[in-house]
Amino acid sequence: MTRLRRALPLLPVAALAAGGCMPQAATTQGQATFNLYQVFFWAGGVVAAIVWILTTVAVLRYRRRSDALPSQVRENTRLEFAWTALPFLTVAGLSVLTLLTLSTVDAVPRDTPLTVHVLAFRWSWQFTYQGQGVVVTGDGTQPPELVLPAGQTTEIVLNSADVIHSFWVPDFLFKRDAIPGVTNRFAFTVKQPGTWSGQCARYCGLYHDQMTFVVRAMPAPQFLAWLAAQRAAGSSPVPGLASPAVASPAAGQGGPSPLPGAPSSTPGASSPASSPGSVP
């Protein structure tokens, strides 16, 4: 019991340490979220410290020592003003920072070099590279790979073919629902080449657990080679699956459109095996 009592003061320190171990984000947008987490964490820490200190002082200093009635303080305008204004300013400041972060995380730049249409369906994912003639569809045996160029911003157009799913990549500190009939757009810039796992974050039915995917970011030249190899291999969508947004005429009818930085003739590229525009 004595040992437990001795360890009690360490609890706040342990909580602070645990909270400080938040994962770094793999995208620049996720980094904005991470920075906001940090501000919230330390603001919460300061508030907690003030509350703990004041409570401890009050308990120790004003504990009952005799039956005599202590001095009765009725009001203190300055103090009341302070404990109203300070929390208000704190919450207002955090709200403004949240809105600023949201504007970064939800921003979809106009001219992203690459747009990928992500279609969630029971029980996997389909990634259609707009204008590139490449479609990657999960078949339930292996998680499909969303391959992206590192250091470039990619626009994601998210839809669902059936029920509500959710696109979640924990290391991106980002999650967005895929809702039937609703198109959600967002963009992210993966900072470094690497591999991250993603999954559906809404319980969508019996085989929800199969709805995993992998995000793999690679340097731009390697990514272009990957696109060319996919085209040559003839990737094709699952019949009956079509992202509503991809079916629009603007979504890359015909051959692959060049990405910025792409060589004029990509080695190994062949005519597209399937064009997103031709998805039924």
Ligand SMILES: [Cu+2]
């Ligand atoms: Cu799902």
